[in-house]
Amino acid sequence: xxxxxxxxxxxxxxxxxxxxxxxxxxxxxxxxxxxxxxxxxxxxxxxxxxxxxxxxxxxxxxxxxxxxxxxxxxxxxxxxxxxxxxxxxxxxxxxxxxxxxxxxxxxxxxxxxxxxxxxxxxxxxxxxxxxxxxxxxxxxxxxxxxxxxxxxxxxxxxxxxxxxxxxxxxxxxxxxxxxxxxxxxxxxxxxxxxxxxxxxxxxxxxxxxxxxxxxxxxxxxxxxxxxxxxxxxxxxxxxxxxxxxxxxxxxxxxxxxxxxxxxxxxxxxxxxxxxxxxxxxxxxxxxxxxxxxxxxxxxxxxxxxxxxxxxxxxxxxxxxxxxxxxxxxxxxxxxxxxxxxxxxxxxxxxxxxxxxxxx
Numbered sequence: 049x050x051x052x053x054x055x056x057x058x059x060x061x062x063x064x065x066x067x068x069x070x071x072x073x074x075x076x077x078x079x080x081x082x083x084x085x086x087x088x089x090x091x092x093x094x095x096x097x098x099x100x101x102x103x104x105x106x107x108x109x110x111x112x113x114x115x116x117x118x119x120x121x122x123x124x125x126x127x128x129x130x131x132x133x134x135x136x137x138x139x140x141x142x143x144x145x146x147x148x149x150x151x152x153x154x155x156x157x158x159x160x161x162x163x164x165x166x167x168x169x170x171x172x173x174x175x176x177x178x179x180x181x182x183x184x185x186x187x188x189x190x191x192x193x194x195x196x197x198x199x200x201x202x203x204x205x206x207x208x209x210x211x212x213x214x215x216x217x218x219x220x221x222x223x224x225x226x227x228x229x230x231x232x233x234x235x236x237x238x239x240x241x242x243x244x245x246x247x248x249x250x251x252x253x254x255x256x257x258x259x260x261x262x263x264x265x266x267x268x269x270x271x272x273x274x275x276x277x278x279x280x281x282x283x284x285x286x287x288x289x290x291x292x293x294x295x296x297x298x299x300x301x302x303x304x305x306x307x308x309x310x311x312x313x314x315x316x317x318x319x320x321x322x323x324x325x326x327x328x329x330x331x332x333x334x335x336x337x338x339x340x341x342x343x344x345x346x347x348x349x350x351x352x353x354x355x356x357x358x359x360x361x362x363x364x365x366x367x368x369x370x371x372x373x374x375x376x377x378x379x380x381x382x383x384x385x386x387x388x389x390x391x392x393x394x395x396x397x398x399x400x401x402x403x404x405x406x407x
Contacts, residue, residue: 079329083146091190105345111138131160160183167188168210186230242285314383321376322390337349
C-alpha cells in the first residue's frame with residue numbers, strides 16, 4: 049500500500065532539489081491557503097484563538113480574502129506553476145463564501161487541492177463538488193460523543209451527529225480518488241477514547257484516521273508535561289487499533305508524539321531551513337508567511353500581498369533574504385511540522401558523492 053503521509057515526497061521533485069542546493073528561490077510546490085479566519089466552532093485548544101500561543105500574534109478572526117483578490121491569487125499560482133493548494137484555518141475554510149468558485153478555478157488551472165475542515169458544512173453542493181474533484185479532505189475531530197464534542201468546541205449537542213452524518217454521506221458519494229481522512233486531536237479529556245473513536249470512524253466509512261496531539265504551549269516541556277500521564281494509554285490504544293482495525297481500506301496514521309525523542313522538533317541544530325522553499329502560507333489577512341508553524345506570527349511574516357501580487361512578493365530580494373537567512377536554531381524554538389523533512393534534506397545533500405555507487 050502506498051503511503052499518504054511521507055516526509056520523502058520532496059525527493060520526487062528533482063528541479064526543486066537542485067534549486068534548494070543552488071540557493072535559487074523558485075516558486076513553492078505547495079501553498080497553505082487560509083481564505084477566512086471566521087469559524088463556526090470555538091475549540092478551546094485552537095492554536096489561533098489561544099492567547100498563550102505564538103500563532104495568535106497577528107490573528108484577527110474577522111479577516112477574509114476578498115473575492116477579486118482571491119481570483120488574482122489563483123491566477124498567480126497558475127502562472128507560477130504551483131502544484132497543490134490546501135485550504136486550511138485560520139478559520140473554517142468551508143465558511144468562505146467563495147470556496148467552490150476558488151476550488152474550481154484552482155482545479156481548472158491544473159492545481160491539485162485539498163481541504164482541512166471541521167466537517168460541519170460538508171454537505172449539499174459542497175459535498176457534490178469537492179467529492180468529485182479534490183485529492184483529499186481531512187476532518188478535525190476531538191470527541192467520541194455529543195457531550196464532549198459540544199464541550200470541546202462550544203457548539204450545540206446536535207453538532208456531533210451532524211458532522212458524523214456529513215462524513216458518512218461524503219464517504220458514500222466521493223470519488224475513489226479522493227481520500228477522506230480524520231484528524232483525531234488527543235486531549236486530556238478524550239485520551240481514553242482513542243480506540244473506540246477508531247472503531248466509529250471505520251464504521252462510518254472514512255479511509256484513514258491520523259492521531260495527533262494538540263499543541264497546548266509554545267514550550268516543549270509544557271507540552272510534554274500535559275501528555276505525560278496518559279502517553280502510554282494512547283500509544284497502547286493506537287497499537288490495538290493497528291492490530292484489530294487497520295486494513296487495506298482503513299489506515300491508522302500514528303502522529304502522536306512520544307516526547308522521548310532526543311532529536312526534538314522543538315530544538316534545531318541547523319542554521320538554515322531547506323524546506324522553506326517548498327511550502328508557503330497565504331493568510332486571510334493577505335500576508336504571506338514562511339510556513340504553517342509561523343502563520344500569523346511577526347517573525348514568520350514575509351510580506352503583504354494586499355497591494356501587490358504573490359508573484360511580485362515571492363520574487364523580491366526581500367523575500368529571498370528572509371527565507372534564505374532564517375536560522376531555525378534561533379528563530380524556530382517552537383513546534384516544527386517540517387523538522388523531519390529538513391533532516392531528510394540535509395542527509396540527502398550531505399551524502400558523499402564519491403561513494404554513491406556503493407548502495
